[in-house]
Amino acid sequence: MTVDQERGTSEKKDSRLRTFLTCVLPMVILLACVVCLLILLLVVTFEDDNEAKKRPTHIIYMMPDDLGYNDVGWHDDTLKTPHLTKLAESGVKLDNFYTMSVCSPSRAALMTGRYSSNVGGQHFTYLGDRPHGVPTYYELLPQKLQELGYSTYGVGKWHLGFCNSSYLPTNRGFDHFYGFFNGGTLFYEHTNSEKGPGIPGKFLGIDLHDDETPAHGPGIDGVYTSELFQDKTIEYIRNHDPDRKSVV
Secondary structure, X not given: OOHHHHHHHHHHHHHHHHHHHHHHHHHHHHHHHHHHHHHHHHHHHHHHHHHHHHOOOEEOOOOOOOOOOOOOOOOOOOOOOHHHHHHHHOOOOOOOOOOOOOHHHHHHHHHHOOOHHHOOOOOOOOOOOOOOOOOOOOOOHHXXXXXXXXXXXXXXXXXXXXXXXXXXXXXXXXXXXXXXXXXXXXXXXXXXXXXXXXXXXXXXXXXXXXXOEEOOOOOOOOOOHHHHHHHXXXXXXXXXXXXXXXXX
């Protein structure tokens, strides 16, 4: 091979090397970077999914008492229910959802997952002077949630029986309960009789309980019931360990 031939061969090699360095190598590096980025994104996504699965679930369930179809702002714009309307607009509205027209049967169905007439709820409501309620051989929703590791809190109205301690909410799945056992109380006095709030009867007394203890005294007497319920709900949520599942 002549000197000129050797020089030409060397120049071709140099040309191919320059082409590789200027064109091919950057593309290879770019492709490698893209692959690495995709792998990183997959790892991060997988870790985020795992973290999301590890995060505990917290449930707040609100059950308005005897709420009519047109008793909310999204069905009747003459009613002002801004907070409920906001929740409804950001969620799912079940406009063809049917339930009982009164309190005890609705609660019995929710708590047992059964039609109320099958759990002793066929006689309208549970009255304070009669020894009845949802039979204790039925396991209620909060009991099931406790089995799944949830802390359970109840605030408001029970109305599923209190003829003996086994019927009380703290013995039927609630770690803590704040509210009244009967169908209602006077808003400021928190009293009730077997005939209903403000109606004279054989029995009259305080029907507001913190767990199983009657709740009365400074800071409670004369305070509007809904405000007490609001404050207790906030207290439960703030004092709860966020790393543990909860339902209110």
